[in-house]
Amino acid sequence: MWLKINPGSGVPIYIQLMEQIKHSIAIGSIRPGDQLPTIRNLAHELVINPNTVARVYRELEFEKVLELRHGAGVFVADRPANKDRSDMIQAVQPHFRKAVEQGTAAGMSEEQMRALFESEIDRSKSTGRKGK
Amino acid sequence: MNVPAIEFLNVSKSFRQKQVLDSVRFTVPQGAICGLLGSNGSGKSTSMKILLDLVRPSEGRALVLGMDANNPAESLAVRRRVACVTEDKSFYPYMTVQQVLDYARKFFNGWNTERLSVLLKRFELDRSCLAKNLSKGNRAKLALTLALCRSPEVLILDEPTEGLDPLAREDFLQELVQASLDGVSILICTHQLAEVEKIIGSIVLLEKGKVLLHAEVETLKEKSRFYHLTFRDQPPAQIAGLPANARISRAGRSMVVSSVGERWDWRKSFADLGVEEKPMTLQEIYGEVLKINREKRGGDGNLE
Numbered sequence: 001m002w003l004k005i006n007p008g009s010g011v012p013i014y015i016q017l018m019e020q021i022k023h024s025i026a027i028g029s030i031r032p033g034d035q036l037p038t039i040r041n042l043a044h045e046l047v048i049n050p051n052t053v054a055r056v057y058r059e060l061e062f063e064k065v066l067e068l069r070h071g072a073g074v075f076v077a078d079r080p081a082n083k084d085r086s087d088m089i090q091a092v093q094p095h096f097r098k099a100v101e102q103g104t105a106a107g108m109s110e111e112q113m114r115a116l117f118e119s120e121i122d123r124s125k126s127t128g129r130k131g132k
Numbered sequence: 133m134n135v136p137a138i139e140f141l142n143v144s145k146s147f148r149q150k151q152v153l154d155s156v157r158f159t160v161p162q163g164a165i166c167g168l169l170g171s172n173g174s175g176k177s178t179s180m181k182i183l184l185d186l187v188r189p190s191e192g193r194a195l196v197l198g199m200d201a202n203n204p205a206e207s208l209a210v211r212r213r214v215a216c217v218t219e220d221k222s223f224y225p226y227m228t229v230q231q232v233l234d235y236a237r238k239f240f241n242g243w244n245t246e247r248l249s250v251l252l253k254r255f256e257l258d259r260s261c262l263a264k265n266l267s268k269g270n271r272a273k274l275a276l277t278l279a280l281c282r283s284p285e286v287l288i289l290d291e292p293t294e295g296l297d298p299l300a301r302e303d304f305l306q307e308l309v310q311a312s313l314d315g316v317s318i319l320i321c322t323h324q325l326a327e328v329e330k331i332i333g334s335i336v337l338l339e340k341g342k343v344l345l346h347a348e349v350e351t352l353k354e355k356s357r358f359y360h361l362t363f364r365d366q367p368p369a370q371i372a373g374l375p376a377n378a379r380i381s382r383a384g385r386s387m388v389v390s391s392v393g394e395r396w397d398w399r400k401s402f403a404d405l406g407v408e409e410k411p412m413t414l415q416e417i418y419g420e421v422l423k424i425n426r427e428k429r430g431g432d433g434n435l436e
Contacts (some may be wrong), residue, residue, distance in 0.1 A: 010411030
C-alpha cells in the first residue's frame, strides 16, 4: 500500500486517505486480513494530525472496509464487500478508460475531461437518487 | 474528565484606548494541535502573552490546564507546565549549543535526556557550535529541542516554521506530531497556513481582536466550496437562500459563490445551469472568511 497526501489540494486529508486505502484494496495491493499501520505510525510517517488517521480508520470501519481488533490493530476486513469492490472496479474501469481515450483523441485537455466528469456526477446526483 | 489544555473565556484586552482583544473565546482540548491564525495586528501575540502571563486581560479569563494563567497564585505553576518557542530565537551569544543545553536543563525537573539525544541526532545539531552562529533554521531546531526536552504538557509556538527549508520543516513538523502523539497539547501561531495545515486539527481565526472562525480543519475543508456559475445572460442581482458565510463575485456572465463551512444547495435555484464546484484550500478559506467579514461590516475591502 502506498499512501501519498496532497495537503494543498483543498480536499480533506481524511477523504484522500480513505480513497487511497479503498483503492489499494481494490487493486489487490492489500488483501483481506492484512494489517494496516497503527494510528501512531501512520500519523508519524505522513506527518499529519493523528486525529485525521483515527477518523480514516473509524469511517472505514463504519463502511466495513476495515476491522478494528482490540489490542491487535487494524486489518482489511474479510468481507465480501471488499471483493465486490474490486469486481466492481474491474467491471467499470474499461468504460472510463475508453471515455478518456476518446476524449484525448478528440483533443480534450485533462482539465476539460475532469470538469465534464464532475458535471456528469452532479447530473446523476440531481436527476437520480438523492445525493448525500 | 479532562480539563481543556487552553481555554479563553471571553477575554478582552485594551491598551489605553485601543482594544486589542474583544471577547475572545476558544478551547484547545488536551493532546490537540490548534492553529491560531490572523493577519498582523489581529491579536495573536497578545493572546500568547496572556497565556504566559506577560500581559493580563482587561476582562475575562484565560485558563491553562484548568488553572488561571493570570492569577499570581497559579501562573507560576502554569508556566512550569507550558513551554513556548517565540518568534525571536536568540541565545546567549557566548554559549555553545552544549552550554545552552547544560544551562537550560538546570531550570527544569522533568528534563528528558533520552529525548534530547534523539532530537540532537535527528536535527543534526553540532554541540560545539556557538549558538549565535547557527543558521536560522538550526536556531529554530535548537529552540524546539529545548522546549520539548522540558517535557511540557502544553507547547506554544510562534511562527515556528519561518526560515526553515522544506526538509527541515518536515523534520520539525514530524517532531510536533510525535509530541502530540505523546500527549502534548500544541498551539501554533502563524500566518504560514499552507506549511502547517496538515498537522493542525482545528483553527482559531482572529481578526481585529475578534474570533471570526473556530473550527475543525478537515470538516471545514469538506464543507467549504467555490461554486462557479455561468449564465446565458446577465447574472441575477440577488440570490436567495445563500449560506450564512458566503459571498458573491461576478465577472461578465459568470459568477462565483464562495461558501465557508456550509455547502450551498445550488440545485434549488439553478438546477438547469452547469455549476462547477471546487474545493477550498485552508489558505483560500482564510482569505474568503476575511472578505466575507469585511463585506458584512459594509466596508468594501476597507481595512481601517
